[in-house]
Amino acid sequence: MSSDPGSAEEVISFRATLDGVEHEVPYLPGEVLLDCMLEADLDPAFQCQQGHCGSCMVVKTRGQVEMRNNDVLSRRDLDQGYVLLCQSIPLSNDVSVDCDA
């Protein structure tokens, strides 16, 4: 599956591990990962929803996402794969995130 950020791949769903359970979460076009998870009745940690606090930092284990804003993750966090659920838009259909990390 392509993970080229420039491709126009249609994203159907993504995978999210929360409390040790992996969920396939339907992707709602144009929405951030957090909103999709909440819509799917999952309860990941979050707080400010502006990219400031870091409560929703998760490790992206697969795929490509783009963050609208990031005022909190360090270069070290990014190198370790952390992204913010509240700011991330999937760019590929193979995105997996680990909310327990």
Place this chain on the structure above:
Amino acid sequence: MSNIGTLESVWRYPVKSMRGEQVDEVFVAYTGVMGDRLYAISSSQARPEFPWHTNREQEEFVLYGASYKNHETTLKPPAMEAAFKEALNPPYPLADAFALEIKTPAGATLDVEDPAFLESLRDKSEGELRLHFTQKNAVDCRPLSLFSRQTLVQLEQETGLELDKRRFRANFYVNWDSAGGFYENELVNRRLKVGDRLEIMVRELDPRCKSITIDPDTAETQPRILKHIARKHGGFAGVYAAVLTEGTVKPGDQIHLLD
């Protein structure tokens, strides 16, 4: 007026986001603990309403130590007692009194204004960094932050993590006499007297951010504590307070509920 607890320790953070120092008897002004967050580093990459370079962007920032060169002169204003007698706001000494020394994680001791200090931070920052000095205390929201031992213990029990209280970067760590964890949440809009003179009003809950995930001794991060607080406690742990009457405080002071 009922006694509800004891002031366990008093802390100030000479440079915002860097390692704090525990102090003995210290003056608390309307702007907060004397000497607290008088220095801060701004970054051109940060947003204007929060321009600070913090340990969130550079975790190792918590490993930098800071100490005032003339420690004693930064604890109480010189004419404090005389000012109190006339109900005046005691003036602070000149800025020179707050000359500061930095201890880098590599072991170097630098004057805060030594360019080598900011230079040591630059390899981890993408923005232009500048040193700020203010006697207004560069706090995030309110002059004082307060956190209880009972809240720390409850969080440890809930998460199974051993938590160093310094993660929470409070000014006042308190010990409630009979109340449990998160009792401070019930004190919002209540007035407290701490010691003989200081009166504060708890104003709001303290919304937590990535800063508490950083181990104060290693700078390693543990996001689980922040996520737990977000999911189980609405993102809040500890409280912010405003100062109503200035005074000095010291560890062991009684905390009274005024109303």
